[in-house]
Amino acid sequence: MRTTLLVALAISVAACGPTSPADAFRADPEAIQRGKSLFVGTCAGYCHTTVPSDRDAPYLFDRVWQHGGTDQEIFDTIADGVPGTTMIPFKGKLPQGDDDIWRLVAYITTAADD
Amino acid sequence: MRYPVPAATAVLLTLVGCEQATVEQGDSPPAEPPAETTAVEAAPAPDIHHWTNDRKIGRGDGPANNEHLLRAPLNPEQWLHYGGDYANHRHSPIDDITPGNAANLKVAWAFPTGTSEQFEVSPTVYDGIMYVTTSFNRIFALDAATGEIYWRYDHQQPEDLRLCCGYVNRGAAIAGDLVLMATLDAKLIAFNRLTGVVAWETTLADYAKGFSATSMPLIVKDMAIIGIAGGEFGVRGFFDAYDVATGELRWRHYTLPADGEPGTETWAGDSYKTGGAPAWTTGAYDPETDILYWTTGNPSPDWNGDLRAGDNLYSNSLLAVNPDNGERLWHFQFTPHDVWDYDGNTQIFLTDVQREGETVEAIVQANRNGYFYTLDRATGAFMSATQYVEQINWATIDDNGRPVVDPRANPVEEPDFRVCPGNLGGMNGAFSGALNPDLGLAYIPTIESCQYFQKGIVAFVEGQPFMGGLPIAVDVTNGADYGHLSAIDIHTGEVRWRYKDPEPMMAGALSTAGGVVFTGNRDGFALALDAATGELLWKFRMGGGVRSQPVAYRADGKTYVAIGSGNDRNIAGFAAGPVAIPEGGHLFVFSLPE
Numbered sequence: 185m186r187t188t189l190l191v192a193l194a195i196s197v198a199a200c201g202p203t204s205p206a207d208a209f210r211a212d213p214e215a216i217q218r219g220k221s222l223f224v225g226t227c228a229g230y231c232h233t234t235v236p237s238d239r240d241a242p243y244l245f246d247r248v249w250q251h252g253g254t255d256q257e258i259f260d261t262i263a264d265g266v267p268g269t270t271m272i273p274f275k276g277k278l279p280q281g282d283d284d285i286w287r288l289v290a291y292i293t294t295a296a297d298d
Numbered sequence: 299m300r301y302p303v304p305a306a307t308a309v310l311l312t313l314v315g316c317e318q319a320t321v322e323q324g325d326s327p328p329a330e331p332p333a334e335t336t337a338v339e340a341a342p343a344p345d346i347h348h349w350t351n352d353r354k355i356g357r358g359d360g361p362a363n364n365e366h367l368l369r370a371p372l373n374p375e376q377w378l379h380y381g382g383d384y385a386n387h388r389h390s391p392i393d394d395i396t397p398g399n400a401a402n403l404k405v406a407w408a409f410p411t412g413t414s415e416q417f418e419v420s421p422t423v424y425d426g427i428m429y430v431t432t433s434f435n436r437i438f439a440l441d442a443a444t445g446e447i448y449w450r451y452d453h454q455q456p457e458d459l460r461l462c463c464g465y466v467n468r469g470a471a472i473a474g475d476l477v478l479m480a481t482l483d484a485k486l487i488a489f490n491r492l493t494g495v496v497a498w499e500t501t502l503a504d505y506a507k508g509f510s511a512t513s514m515p516l517i518v519k520d521m522a523i524i525g526i527a528g529g530e531f532g533v534r535g536f537f538d539a540y541d542v543a544t545g546e547l548r549w550r551h552y553t554l555p556a557d558g559e560p561g562t563e564t565w566a567g568d569s570y571k572t573g574g575a576p577a578w579t580t581g582a583y584d585p586e587t588d589i590l591y592w593t594t595g596n597p598s599p600d601w602n603g604d605l606r607a608g609d610n611l612y613s614n615s616l617l618a619v620n621p622d623n624g625e626r627l628w629h630f631q632f633t634p635h636d637v638w639d640y641d642g643n644t645q646i647f648l649t650d651v652q653r654e655g656e657t658v659e660a661i662v663q664a665n666r667n668g669y670f671y672t673l674d675r676a677t678g679a680f681m682s683a684t685q686y687v688e689q690i691n692w693a694t695i696d697d698n699g700r701p702v703v704d705p706r707a708n709p710v711e712e713p714d715f716r717v718c719p720g721n722l723g724g725m726n727g728a729f730s731g732a733l734n735p736d737l738g739l740a741y742i743p744t745i746e747s748c749q750y751f752q753k754g755i756v757a758f759v760e761g762q763p764f765m766g767g768l769p770i771a772v773d774v775t776n777g778a779d780y781g782h783l784s785a786i787d788i789h790t791g792e793v794r795w796r797y798k799d800p801e802p803m804m805a806g807a808l809s810t811a812g813g814v815v816f817t818g819n820r821d822g823f824a825l826a827l828d829a830a831t832g833e834l835l836w837k838f839r840m841g842g843g844v845r846s847q848p849v850a851y852r853a854d855g856k857t858y859v860a861i862g863s864g865n866d867r868n869i870a871g872f873a874a875g876p877v878a879i880p881e882g883g884h885l886f887v888f889s890l891p892e
Contacts, residue, residue, distance in 0.1 A: 225754025229765030230462045238867035270458050277759045
């Protein structure tokens with residue numbers, strides 16, 4: 185039985201890819217809402233927009249990723265910034281640290297256009 | 299970064315098509331001797347960004363001194379200030395273009411900027427020479443009668459500029475033998491007006507902390523007054539006075555209080571430290587009373603006021619200042635505790651108004667919040683506020699000039715209340731109005747584009763946008779936004795007429811003594827209107843949407859009107875316009891046939 189469970193788990197992980205800290209937040213409506221509020225208050229305004237636009241900062245809900253589209257790559261882009269642009273590192277800058285960055289990742293990926 | 303012209307590397311070139319126009323190229327490798335090679339084998343062209351002039355140009359009018367600056371409204375051969383004169387009327391004494399002949403205007407010459415983005419310049423004209431700044435801080439000196447280029451400088455700046463609203467510049471000031479341009483990386487550069495050689499350059503602030511500069515300096519006495527932008531980055535706003543001759547800082551007026559100073563009590567906690575209140579437009583000066591007037595923009599963060607409870611002085615205010623030391627004499631705040639981005643820095647007009655049979659020295663302003671204010675110019679006392687936009691619901695104004703806010707207009711996380719005007723106005727400080735003192739009318743280009751206001755969680759990070767939310771341009775989405783240029787009776791605040799346009803009107807205005815008002819629209823037309831009635835007299839399709847400030851002048855005995863077009867796609871997200879028209883600045887200069 186134990187062997188069967190391990191095999192099943194291995195197959196499941198292989199099928200779904202590695203887990204991400206954003207997974208738990210994606211399953212939590214309150215976390216998604218906070219991610220949205222962080223996006224609206226900190227990332228949007230005159231930079232990233234909630235609808236497609238021609239502004240310098242890219243629109244993030246079209247599934248086109250300039251710096252990688254995995255959870256970890258999106259996290260790293262937010263945390264480390266993009267050199268030579270106004271996108272500075274946000275690591276340590278948000279009220280709840282890395283968790284808030286993961287909430288942003290969860291919101292951005294959840295709200296992506298179909 | 300500095301880009302002087304090193305003598306050792308100076309190279310003389312001759313511009314093709316510019317007869318005997320000798321230009322000096324600086325900061326680039328020495329030219330190679332002509333090579334007998336094919337184009338494929340030729341070395342790449344050097345990165346040229348500064349062309350100076352060493353021939354005699356102009357009419358020999360000499361330095362532009364204070365007498366010139368004071369008499370600016372009376373001399374039709376000059377356009378010396380952003381506002382045309384110290385009172386900001388943008389009213390030219392030129393009277394030979396009239397409602398009867400404006401339809402005959404033709405293109406006299408045109409000039410490309412070679413840059414995209416918004417072309418917001420108010421050209422400066424003196425000694426037969428026109429100075430034109432562009433997006434990305436290019437500056438050109440041109441023959442005002444023919445458009446021939448004399449010198450050019452392209453400011454080299456970082457890629458990570460901190461800009462809320464595009465790569466704009468609204469013009470160069472002139473003082474003595476210098477012209478002065480503020481830059482997007484927060485510098486002030488003075489050029490010799492005849493040669494284009496840099497005389498001095500100074501840094502206003504560290505651009506990486508969110509500062510930039512876009513407006514035309516105001517020359518007062520021997521000082522250049524220039525304000526800073528950065529209200530979307532949580533900067534501490536200020537405006538400065540620099541010695542015109544040397545570039546030395548004379549004084550700085552911070553628009554936010556420091557620890558222990560009066561005004562901190564109007565901010566929760568220490569939120570005044572990141573409170574914005576930029577000073578990104580050009581002020582006015584009353585030489586009779588020797589008072590400098592400057593205005594300020596929004597508090598930071600823009601759309602979430604939860605952490606900055608209070609009136610947030612001195613954001614969205616008119617400040618009266620002693621020009622000799624920068625000390626504040628009084629203030630009037632238009633929109634306390636702003637959570638809509640209603641910068642209080644649209645153009646102020648110094649003018650006399652009639653009230654109850656008395657003449658009052660006043661300041662009038664079509665504020666971005668939708669109300670046309672009249673204040674006593676000596677004391678700042680509130681006199682009246684009237685609605686000049688067609689749609690307004692965020693607040694009424696009480697007898698003391700204080701808004702009574704409709705709580706439904708405050709930003710929330712899931713907004714569903716359409717707030718008028720939207721965050722751009724009404725009028726906006728990025729374009730000018732005009733005032734005809736003979737008719738008693740102020741001409742105000744206006745945006746009608748209401749919005750939802752959404753707030754969110756915000757954290758201050760130096761050098762990063764600090765906005766706390768966003769405007770949702772619901773009227774743009776629904777195709778419901780539009781614009782008009784409205785003529786407002788300066789004595790009563792009532793609207794006399796409106797010229798309506800399908801798109802928000804976001805170009806500057808020019809008034810002329812001949813009774814014609816010039817402006818432009820987002821569809822790329824230059825427009826001439828009857829100053830008394832608003833009747834459309836003439837229009838000309840220049841191409842890109844108009845965001846510039848028209849000026850009029852005479853050169854070689856002929857009258858000219860200059861208007862720039864350029865279009866910009868960025869702004870269309872907030873105020874709709876034809877985004878299919880390619881961007882690209884182009885200055886058009888019109889005149890009447892002989």
